Amino acid sequence: MPMDGAVAAWSIAGLATAGVIARPFRVPEAIWAVAGAVALVAFGLLPWTDALAGVRKGLDVYLFLTGMMLLAELARQEGLFDWLAALAVEHARGSPQRLFTLVYGVGILVTVLLSNDATAVVLTPAVYAVTRAAGATPLPYLFVCAFIANAASFVLPISNPANLVIFGERMPPLTAWIAQFALPSLVAIVATYVVLQLTQHRALQQERIARNVPHPQLSRGGRLTACGIAAIAVVLLGCSWLDVQLGFPTFACGVVTTALVLALSRQSPWPVLSGVSWGVLPLVAGLFVLVEALDHTGVIAGLHRPLQEAVSSSPTSAAWQAGIITALAGNLMNNLPVGLIAGSVAAADQLPPRVVGALLIGVDLGPNLSVTGSLAAILWLVALRREGIEVGAWRFLRVGAIVMPPALILALATLR
Secondary structure, three states: OOHHHHHHHHHHHHHHHHHHHHOHHHOOHHHHHHHHHHHHHHOOOOOHHHHHHHHHHOHHHHHHHHHHHHHHHHHHHOOHHHHHHHHHHHHHOOOHHHHHHHHHHHHHHHHHHHOHHHHHHHHHHHHHHHHHHHOOOHHHHHHHHHHHHHHOOOOOHHHOHHHHHHHHHHOOOHHHHHHHHHHHHHHHHHHHHHHHHHHOHHHHHOOOOOOOOOOOOOOHHHHHHHHHHHHHHHHHHHHHHHOOOOHHHHHHHHHHHHHHHHHHOOOOOHHHHHHOOOOHHHHHHHHHHHHHHHHHOOHHHHHHHHHHHHHHHOHHHHHHHHHHHHHHHHHHHOHHHHHHHHHHHHHHOOOOHHHHHHHHHHHHHHHHHOOOOOHHHHHHHHHHHHOOOOOOHHHHHHHHHHHHHHHHHHHHHHOO
């Protein structure tokens, strides 16, 4: 692509990404991403066939998100979240610290077994229901959902869709994955908990929460929904073991569970379908198109040589540089496009496992710095807005700037 065309493409992609991050005039993130993608095609900077090819690359992600969002909305309407909220309040026994730790532990399990996006989509509304039932201030506990979604997202390949993007067809066996990422994941999870708890300590000290709340009866639909979520966890673990893409199995579980529950209770599907945040899908599609355009400018090819030179000079130093640069880049342009770029670079170069692992940690953990650094964080914001809660970029950054760096440094230091 000529230099002036590359500058124009970068400018449009930059403006679109800034719109997604800042959301000026409260225009939804999806509008900015789609507008940027349309502008690239309209100005002849990206052939429409290549734009469609970029959209198609996200098919597995669209299917995955659709299945998760269907189950989350079904769980909300069938009272599963309210039932879990009462259970959590009982186990907290009036202690805000215990409730905070309980939410964190559940967040680890959901992220590891269902993915960080599931933590944002499924766990966030459940945690809001918990705080509402306990009479607690929601935000300290909701912050847990946002931060653990990224901190625990490289325990397993299925814990973050970005993991699949980065490794692609070069995905290591599950045993090799665990051997490489178990210790970095552990220190990232522990460090995030300790520092996040410190940032929320004053707020938690001032909390007074209920010891007991009315325990609603879980309906048959709620039980079936819980079984559907458990089934997805089992299916995703199997997919990870067999190296199968996650999108269609998740979509199938979500659709089948939703159809079964609605059929048995003779409900219309419209309330569930209308409650799903469908705008997330065009947002993701727009981001895929933006990355396709950046690929056409030669930026991805241009990254190969300096990275290879850094590896030749010192693989250890190259790993640190790769992890820190991708961590910061993910906050400037969202970690989904950064993950796509990192995956393209890793596919083109024969990089040492430690460097590829550092790229993955940067993409997964780095977005804990800013509220729009990851798709999971954007999904978290969408879930919060549905409950009438607004978290500004500056407010999140003040917490993220304290929480993210120690976890990133320790994770990269323990990576082998």
